[in-house]
Amino acid sequence: LARYLxxxxxxxxxxxxxxxxxxxxxxxxxxxxxxxLAIDEFIERFLRHVPHPNAIFVRxxxxxxxxxxxxxxxxxxxxxxxxxxEPQPIQWQDCFEDSNDHPELxxxxxxxxxxxxxVKPSGMIPHQGAPAPLLMTYLKxxx
Numbered sequence: 001l002a003r004y005l006x007x008x009x010x011x012x013x014x015x016x017x018x019x020x021x022x023x024x025x026x027x028x029x030x031x032x033x034x035x036x037l038a039i040d041e042f043i044e045r046f047l048r049h050v051p052h053p054n055a056i057f058v059r060x061x062x063x064x065x066x067x068x069x070x071x072x073x074x075x076x077x078x079x080x081x082x083x084x085x086e087p088q089p090i091q092w093q094d095c096f097e098d099s100n101d102h103p104e105l106x107x108x109x110x111x112x113x114x115x116x117x118x119v120k121p122s123g124m125i126p127h128q129g130a131p132a133p134l135l136m137t138y139l140k141x142x143x
Contacts, residue, residue, distance in 0.1 A: 008049070009046060016034060022037065022039065023036065023039055023042040024036045063075060
């Protein structure tokens with residue numbers, strides 16, 4: 001962990017060659033295995049490891065560990081920082097409360113739409129016969 005925090009995703013000594021818009025570097029831990037990537041792909045992969053500003057880089061170590069939550073709150077209190085409140089979970093329908101184009105309402109008459117089937121990402125409709133038990137709750141509410 002400390003080696004990764006101090007040194008970053010790849011050390012300079014692991015970069016073997018940079019030529020012809022390609023980077024060759026050692027990917028092996030104990031033996032020498034090489035990988036060659038185009039410079040733009042190498043930079044793209046490298047930048048995936050750069051944290052966003054103000055991001056907590058180590059989430060589960062020290063005071064940021066899940067079992068140290070009480071101690072972290074005590075430290076924040078001693079430092080005069082506001083305690084972090086747990087966000088309330090919301091339903092996806094709540095995101096459309098103030099919107100005129102709510103996905104559960106008919107855009108023509110404004111009545112609540114009734115779910116009769118679901119379409120998988122593949123385009124298949126899994127329940128073409130009797131409604132699935134999950135759909136029954138929606139059908140009962142609409143009636």
